Amino acid sequence: MDQMVFQTLVALHGAVTNHLVATARPLPRMVNFRFFEPLPSLVMAYKLYDDASRCDELRQENKVVHPAFCPMTGQALSA
Known part of the structure; x- marks a missing residue:
């Protein structure tokens, strides 16, 4: 018994430990970016995230x- x-x-x-780990994760923050020339969103995503598949988010x-003609300044997720 x-x-x-x-x-x-x-x-x-x-179960309690897994729940606390999952809920205590910090959320990604919004950061401002600035490039010195207009770039395509695919290139911007690769330079910001090292992952070109995230161009749709941008x-x-x-x-x-x-x-193909993204503005030079904008906002992106930090992670």
Whole structure:
């Protein structure tokens, strides 16, 4: 009977720890960026995130009309 209680307490401890780790993560912050020439959103995403697949996020956040001619200043997520 004591082993069952101990196993339940260990499982509860694990569940509470996982919940606290998941909810205590800091959210990404918005940062301002400035490039010295107009660049396509694909290049901007690669330079900011090292991941060109996040170019859609930049276009949506900065309300870009055409992805080949992005404004030189804007906002992006920090992570």
